[in-house]
Amino acid sequence: MPSSSSDVEMDPEPHNLAYDPDQDPEEKRDVRKKYRAFQKTTEDQRAQPKQYSAEELTIQVHEVDALFHKVKNPQEATLDSHVLLGYTHTTAAKARAMKSGQGAFDIDDFVSKLITFMGGRKPLDDKLPDDSDTEEVDDGDAPLNWDKIGRKALAKSRRVPVMDFMLGPLSIEQKKRAQVKRAKLEKHKEDERKPQEIREEDIARSENETTKNVAKITQLLNREGGPINMFAFIINPNDFGQSVENLFYLSFLIRDGKCAMELAEETLEPMIWLCEAPSEEDYADGTLKKRQLVMELDMATWRRAIEVFDITEPKIPQRPPVKQDQKGGWYG
Template sequence: MPKSSRNAEEGEEMELEPNGDTEDLPYDPDQNREERREIRKGYRQLQEDESLQNPNDVGIDRLTEQVQTANVLFKRVKGPQEATLDSAFLLQASGLGAAKARQMKSGSGTFDIDDLVAKLITFMGGRKHADERPENAGSDDEIDDDGDAPLEWEKIGRKALAKSRRVPAMDFMLGPLSIEQKKRASVKRAKLEKDKGEERKPQELKEDDIQRSENETTKNVVALQNMLDEIGGSINLFKFVVNPESFGQTVENIFYLSFLIRDGVCALEFNEENEPMIFLTERPTDEDYQQGLKKRQMVMEMDQETWKRAIEVFEIKKSHIPTRKAAQTKLGNKWYG
């Protein structure tokens, strides 16, 4: 389809030929698909080249050749997707070039920047050579780098001009060599003085201050077992554990009863009216489990709505299990419940 553009001054439309020259356009959304596919293929071949994966395997000539190939491909790039591939390869080539630069060696050792700076200072008159020292100077005597005489930048400037066509400036070579190295000043931090009047020692607890109480769980489990033994038969689970005066102790009663069921001393089953009934039973032996007896566990949910509903349905007026006093522990001069 031919492209069209409007002349803003004359209000006329100008038709471009379908086969017009678009090679100089930086962006061409209608670039030939086959050409774009060929460009992408070329960039992927450059990125997947095995010789460019390891800096130790690639040579400078090979890297230069691949970069030149990418430059040829970039002349045909007219879309953002192909430009992204070119940027990715350029980043890969830059990383390889930096790795090769770090591997460069001068003589038997790596390139030492500090050694270069030291030689530059000496060349510009910052230090005196050994043959220029006085005869009475010791081996440890040195001329201060930050002496009164400034560095002769003209000497290194003339050397640099021989390798460059840049116009020299008046302050061209003023650099870090003439700047004194700043030393970090030590900062003394003021110590935080605490008010000793506000200091308090922790409360010392003696053995007599802590009243040792017997194991409440074991005591209450045994009490529930004795109550079931006095009943001599089965009883409704809710009528046995529900305490109409305390929701918390109702939950505790279910907790203590679970130990009897776990040990096989108490059994739970549903009667003909589908009421949960509990009763004492003989503790099973290892032979009973070997003959196929299995333990079954269940999770019983008890919230306040269920607790109130059980009191209403089963007409529970008084708790079968006596209400227990809240356990208290004395620590020092205070009681904790």
């Protein structure tokens, strides 16, 4: 079989990819400068691919190949990859803009003719009668004659043909998306529930427990008649939750200035007692200033206070637990 000439010239001296970390800095800078110039050129070509011919692109690719002989470090090799990628995009844009006669290059038409050439479809004149209205007939599962197109390709390339080189879109069947049927939600009358209607008489008005308990604590402090240890007053040794509530109710009296609190000089115990509430004039002339204090009362502090101050009985009587309406009534 006679050898055919190739349009691509092979490089007689392949480049030796030798890593050289001690490459001359001036040479490295020169290589990077030239690669960046090529990179800028590829960006301009991608913006206007029609202004550059295939011959100009081929010459520039050969210049990049010659420059690659000076690459001896990964950074410059990365620049070379970017430049070649840019030329690839430019040539792809030129291929999409190719003109064949009066119309654009039709890929689908080319593939159809290629299949017909390999025996996948027969010409309409041989397949259909004269009075037929059918435009195209498919041979179905007829195998394609790859050897026929292979012999044509051998005249244009020296590359050894392989099966997976041409096994591409021609043999791939288009996948159809499966339609998933969704079950409809069936509604039954017996499953429907009406929202509960609330009427005015269904709402039980509960009294303000906070105001009631603050007033009770005020009465108990007034009965003490003098300073008392704060922990001994609010701690309920039988109920941690109500001890926290007592401190909460006491904070309202301290906020309004009706109860004073200070540390004893010798024992440093927090002492509280009732006092006369200050007026607005006392705050206005600067005699008094409002302060805020965040106090934490956890279970460990509660137990420690019971032990240190020997609290056995609560000063504030145990309140009954809150009753919840078992009939599902509403409280406002």
